[in-house]
Amino acid sequence: MPRHEDRNRCHYCMAFIAEALRYRNVAPFGVGHNTVCRTTIDKYTIPENTGILVYQGYIMRNEKEWERANDFMPERFLDSEGQFVSTRPKAYMPFGVGRRVCPGERLAIADLFLVLVRFLQRTQRYDILVDSIAGVSVDPQIPDSSNPPEFTIIFKKK
Template sequence: MPTHEDRNRCHYVMAFIAETLRARNVVPTGLPHKAIVNTKLDKYTIPENMGVWVYQGIVCSNNKDWQNEREFKPERFIDSEGQYMTTRPKAYIPFGVGRRVCPGERLAIADLFLVLVRFLQLTQDYEIILDSNGGIDPNPDITDQLAPYPYKIKFHKR
């Protein structure tokens, strides 16, 4: 059984989780914020007490901050020595920003790790295939939709 301590040895698994959260943000709009003073951002003025939403989905997937942003590359979270980078880029904000960052981020990452590793352990004797017989194209490069398509997953014994 995987343990929380295993995260320090499973660098690629941690990078896979980080890249998954970057590529398909679970809550792309995050939580609402409020400007506490009149603020000028570029050519825009945000008045005091104005509600503000950060569209995290764009920040996590724009080409300004991410090279080849449409490619799924867990390696972007691995350093030159093969270690998972614990200090991530500023544009990596799947759990929000500022004082409203999700307080459950560490628990979520820890649980994602345990579930993913256990799933991989239990399915190592199977080939996992996305079924596209229902007219569903299993294309991960979908940008015009917030929710995933209802894929069917088939397991075939090796």
């Protein structure tokens, strides 16, 4: 059984989780905020007490911030020796940023690790196939959506 301590040795699994969270953000708009005073950003003035949403999903798929942003590449979170890079790029924000970052982030990462490793362990003897339902494309290049296409996962014994 995997343990939380194993995360320090399973670098590619950790990179896979980081890339999955970057590539398909669970909460692409994050949490709403309000301005506490009149604020100017670049040429825009935002009045006091204005609701603000940051589209984190766009930032984490922005070509200006990420090389080959629309490609799923866990390797971007590995250094030259294959070690997981724990320092985050400024555009990596699946759990928000600053003082309002999700307090459950560490628990979520730990649980994602345990679930992923256990899933991989249990499916070693199977080929994993993604099957479309009703002809819906399972292409990972589909645009961000709160309603992803339906598909089934088929485990076929090797």
